Amino acid sequence: AAGVIQSPRHLIKEKRETATLKCYPIPRHDTVYWYQQGPGQDPQFLISFYEKMQSDKGSIPDRFSAQQFSDYHSELNMSSLELGDSALYFCASSFQTKLGEQFFGPGTRLTVL
Amino acid sequence: RKEVEQDPGPFNVPEGATVAFNCTYSNSASQSFFWYRQDCRKEPKLLMSVYSSGNEDGRFTAQLNRASQYISLLIRDSKLSDSATYLCVVNAHNQGGKLIFGQGTELSVKP
Numbered sequence: 089a090a091g092v093i094q095s096p097r098h099l100i101k102e103k104r105e106t107a108t109l110k111c112y113p114i115p116r117h118d119t120v121y122w123y124q125q126g127p128g129q130d131p132q133f134l135i136s137f138y139e140k141m142q143s144d145k146g147s148i149p150d151r152f153s154a155q156q157f158s159d160y161h162s163e164l165n166m167s168s169l170e171l172g173d174s175a176l177y178f179c180a181s182s183f184q185t186k187l188g189e190q191f192f193g194p195g196t197r198l199t200v201l
Numbered sequence: 202r203k204e205v206e207q208d209p210g211p212f213n214v215p216e217g218a219t220v221a222f223n224c225t226y227s228n229s230a231s232q233s234f235f236w237y238r239q240d241c242r243k244e245p246k247l248l249m250s251v252y253s254s255g256n257e258d259g260r261f262t263a264q265l266n267r268a269s270q271y272i273s274l275l276i277r278d279s280k281l282s283d284s285a286t287y288l289c290v291v292n293a294h295n296q297g298g299k300l301i302f303g304q305g306t307e308l309s310v311k312p
Contacts, residue, residue, distance in 0.1 A: 121298075121300070131300070133299040146299060
């Protein structure tokens with residue numbers, strides 16, 4: 089069965105650079121979520137989209153923005169990267185927000201040097 | 202205080218043992234409950250949803266007590282492949298559907 093696809097899988101950036109992470113949800117899933125997991129931490133919710141509209145916002149820095157496109161894929165844009173942004177970034181998708189179980193992609197490991 | 206609290210672990214058990222994980226949540230509006238497992242540096246994978254009536258999937262049994270805001274996971278006949286971090290997860294529908302994770306409990310099953 090098709091799973092959530094994330095790209096790139098690994099990304100190395102310098103401080104103050106920008107990064108774009110991409111997520112392709114499971115076909116027919118209408119909701120995308122972004123989570124950040126720092127070393128030794130549990131995943132923390134960043135932002136979500138339902139039917140291409142932002143549905144909820146968590147602890148996402150103002151330097152980050154995201155959107156969901158007409159084909160339901162989503163991109164997380166990160167600017168002015170800081171060392172503390174180094175983490176695993178997971179995208180998850182579900183069908184029907186609020187009720188659906190969420191299925192996670194393999195994540196993007198971002199390292200900021 | 203975290204919104205979802207779990208046993209700190211780690212749990213080190215021999216193969217074949219039965220192990221139980223506990224979890225409490227603070228938001229009484231929470232409506233969906235899950236156990237996810239996460240292997241090192243991999244994505245969380247849904248293990249099972251948890252229902253008020255309790256549910257079982259093979260060697261795994263999950264229980265939910267809404268009155269006590271308490272969730273449990275029982276693993277019987279532990280296998281080496283069960284070694285992972287087990288995450289108690291809550292979805293509070295009045296918070297837009299986001300998942301709220303416990304800090305996870307590490308399980309190590311030894312031969």
